[in-house]
Amino acid sequence: MTGVEVSLRGLHRRYGSVVALDGLDLTLAPGELVALLGPSGCGKTTTLRLLAGLEDADGGQVTVAGADITHVPSNKRGMGMVFQAYSLFPHMTVRDNVAFGLKLRRAARAERDRRAMEMLELVGLTEQAGRYAHQLSGGQQQRVALARALAISPKVLLLDEPLSALDAKVRAQLRDEIRRIQLEVGTTTLFVTHDQEEALAIADRVGVMRDGRIEQLGTPTDIYSRPATSFVAEFVGLTNRLHGTVAAGSVNVRGCVLPLADPATPDGQATVLVRPEAVTVVPSGPLTGTVIAVTFLGASSRITVDLGDTTVLAQLPTSEATALPAGSAVALTIRPDPVLVA
Amino acid sequence: MAVTTPSEVGAQPVRAGRRPLLSSSRLAWTGTLPFLGYVGVFLLLPTGIVLWDAVHGSSGGFDFGAVSTLWSSSTRSYFVNSAELSAITSVLGAVLGAVLSYAVATGNPEGLIRRLYLAGSGVLAQFGGVTLAFAFLITIGPTSGLLLHAGWFYDFPQGIGLIYVYFQIPLMVLVFLPAMDGLKAQWREATETLGGSAWQFWRYVGGPLLAPAFLGAVLLLFANALSAFATIAAWENQISYVVPQQIGTALSSEVGLSSVNQADVLALGMIAVVAVVMTGYTLLQRRTTRWLR
Ligand SMILES: Nc1ncnc2c1ncn2[C@@H]1O[C@H](COP(=O)(O)OP(=O)(O)OP(=O)(O)O)[C@@H](O)[C@H]1O
Ligand SMILES: [Mg+2]
Numbered sequence: 001m002t003g004v005e006v007s008l009r010g011l012h013r014r015y016g017s018v019v020a021l022d023g024l025d026l027t028l029a030p031g032e033l034v035a036l037l038g039p040s041g042c043g044k045t046t047t048l049r050l051l052a053g054l055e056d057a058d059g060g061q062v063t064v065a066g067a068d069i070t071h072v073p074s075n076k077r078g079m080g081m082v083f084q085a086y087s088l089f090p091h092m093t094v095r096d097n098v099a100f101g102l103k104l105r106r107a108a109r110a111e112r113d114r115r116a117m118e119m120l121e122l123v124g125l126t127e128q129a130g131r132y133a134h135q136l137s138g139g140q141q142q143r144v145a146l147a148r149a150l151a152i153s154p155k156v157l158l159l160d161e162p163l164s165a166l167d168a169k170v171r172a173q174l175r176d177e178i179r180r181i182q183l184e185v186g187t188t189t190l191f192v193t194h195d196q197e198e199a200l201a202i203a204d205r206v207g208v209m210r211d212g213r214i215e216q217l218g219t220p221t222d223i224y225s226r227p228a229t230s231f232v233a234e235f236v237g238l239t240n241r242l243h244g245t246v247a248a249g250s251v252n253v254r255g256c257v258l259p260l261a262d263p264a265t266p267d268g269q270a271t272v273l274v275r276p277e278a279v280t281v282v283p284s285g286p287l288t289g290t291v292i293a294v295t296f297l298g299a300s301s302r303i304t305v306d307l308g309d310t311t312v313l314a315q316l317p318t319s320e321a322t323a324l325p326a327g328s329a330v331a332l333t334i335r336p337d338p339v340l341v342a
Numbered sequence: 343m344a345v346t347t348p349s350e351v352g353a354q355p356v357r358a359g360r361r362p363l364l365s366s367s368r369l370a371w372t373g374t375l376p377f378l379g380y381v382g383v384f385l386l387l388p389t390g391i392v393l394w395d396a397v398h399g400s401s402g403g404f405d406f407g408a409v410s411t412l413w414s415s416s417t418r419s420y421f422v423n424s425a426e427l428s429a430i431t432s433v434l435g436a437v438l439g440a441v442l443s444y445a446v447a448t449g450n451p452e453g454l455i456r457r458l459y460l461a462g463s464g465v466l467a468q469f470g471g472v473t474l475a476f477a478f479l480i481t482i483g484p485t486s487g488l489l490l491h492a493g494w495f496y497d498f499p500q501g502i503g504l505i506y507v508y509f510q511i512p513l514m515v516l517v518f519l520p521a522m523d524g525l526k527a528q529w530r531e532a533t534e535t536l537g538g539s540a541w542q543f544w545r546y547v548g549g550p551l552l553a554p555a556f557l558g559a560v561l562l563l564f565a566n567a568l569s570a571f572a573t574i575a576a577w578e579n580q581i582s583y584v585v586p587q588q589i590g591t592a593l594s595s596e597v598g599l600s601s602v603n604q605a606d607v608l609a610l611g612m613i614a615v616v617a618v619v620m621t622g623y624t625l626l627q628r629r630t631t632r633w634l635r
Binding site for chain 1: 508526528529531532534535536537538539542546547550600632633634
């Protein structure tokens with residue numbers, strides 16, 4: 001089965017005086033996995049629930065494969081939903097949980113069981129088919145929830161922070177597995193998370209949300225390397241905030257002249273956002289300071305440098321960082337990538 | 343199922359280099375002593391006395407003659423009446439109380455209604471005896487009823503049954519609401535997105551999950567009605583319909599020791615029934631806590 005196009009247009013939703021969604025627009029291409037990323041309360045869950053039909057929109061339109069489903073009840077939408085945690089039916093075995101959607105559709109027992117086992121194979125849990133939810137680990141429970149959602153061959157797969165209740169190692173593993181399975185079945189998928197690393201790792205495109213709207217929608221590379229706004233830049237990845245002076249379309253930060261992402265930035269004093277990767281170690285350079293901390297990240301490392309009046313983060317290959325233990329004097333420069341002003 | 347051993351419960355952080363005064367498992371047992379003492383004095387001791395007296399005649403020797411009266415037709419009628427009254431009021435109270443719990447559970451969890459219900463149920467479930475019987479008498483009693491003059495007010499079981507339901511419903515709300523709250527929103531929503539109707543949710547998910555809690559609550563209400571005395575004594579003090587009334591009559595009659603012996607035998611029968619009912623309740627409750635935590 002191949003994916004279908006999903007489109008949300010001008011969605012509005014308020015709870016009392018709280019505006020949860022404020023004219024949200026989002027289109028998912030057939031088979032695409034879009035991750036919704038944003039701070040707590042920005043409306044991610046609300047977006048997902050509106051798409052699932054678990055919540056009604058105050059305004060706007062939802063279409064799936066070109067058909068307007070804005071007023072279709074959720075049990076007629078054919079969407080697969082995976083919740084944050086504890087959504088398996090505790091009185092049913094794993095197999096019966098997965099087969100439940102087909103039971104509701106009055107499929108024959110043999111057909112249900114066949115499909116359930118097929119789905120359990122997909123998530124690697126055939127041996128646990130006869131167990132109950134309380135006999136499974138958190139990660140296994142979420143796999144079963146995924147299998148249950150996929151068993152009905154949903155038009156769209158919806159996941160609301162499905163990994164947030166798991167510990168770090170299982171989280172990364174299951175994340176990759178969800179992606180593998182999603183590519184295999186080809187279902188258009190909306191994945192909600194507040195973990196930027198997760199969003200960047202799993203998605204075809206990431207939608208960064210703020211106050212009930214999409215602030216930027218783009219590939220992980222776009223979002224990370226070419227953030228459209230200072231909000232996105234600061235929310236995604238670590239960012240140095242450095243003082244600078246804007247003049248004639250470029251900005252001078254401690255002697256480094258950097259191009260501006262937005263040439264229309266007015267002249268004067270400004271706070272400039274610089275990624276740690278853009279800060280590099282040089283034999284001698286405009287910025288000098290003392291290393292105060294080294295964080296090992298694997299192939300690369302991050303050093304914290306005290307410049308006297310402020311600190312700056314720099315990311316560099318671990319091989320270089322090992323030569324710079326805490327206390328070393330170091331000279332830095334900033335790579336002239338286009339920068340955003342806060 | 344996770345089993346907590348006594349040593350885990352009693353384990354206390356101990357400063358390095360010092361031995362604990364009590365080994366941790368001993369400590370755990372010490373903690374339960376007041377409880378065991380309480381159970382011993384107020385439950386086991388009276389039960390033992392009742393049992394002892396029931397099987398000893400007035401002469402002091404063993405005498406099972408009194409116990410055999412449990413099967414006599416007059417004694418049996420008290421138990422049948424008790425069972426009838428308890429069954430009717432527990433089922434009725436459970437059904438109505440479950441509906442009320444549902445209304446409360448689906449309402450605003452911080453709302454005023456819920457707090458009023460819980461506070462009200464807490465009070466009303468304890469409401470009984472003379473006050474309750476009198477309250478009914480003046481509202482629907484045959485002579486002075488303000489709302490209606492119910493001719494059947496003194497009929498058994500409908501008259502007293504109505505009064506019993508009055509405290510059975512709030513007790514049901516108290517014991518059933520936690521189970522209702524344990525039904526997770528995700529289960530309903532998962533059913534919904536999988537294509538299920540509201541009816542299918544109750545048929546396949548909500549109903550089966552709540553069934554043990556419901557049955558357990560019926561048993562608890564049954565035991566509650568079975569052992570109630572003050573209310574029915576205030577409602578009718580001439581005729582004994584149910585076991586507790588007859589125990590009271592036997593104890594206060596002036597015939598002498600044989601009546602005391604009869605009271606013991608009736609009490610023994612009650613204890614046996616309540617023990618069976620409460621064992622069932624405990625087993626069902628165990629299942630409920632696993633599912634609806
Ligand atoms: N049922 C509700 N009643 C009242 N307010 C609500 C309700 N659901 C959501 N809100 C409000 O709407 C806003 C958006 O909520 P939403 O759950 O969509 O945020 P979110 O992005 O998923 O946040 P989180 O990362 O914390 O899950 C929040 O301010 C929230 O308080
Ligand atoms: Mg959320």
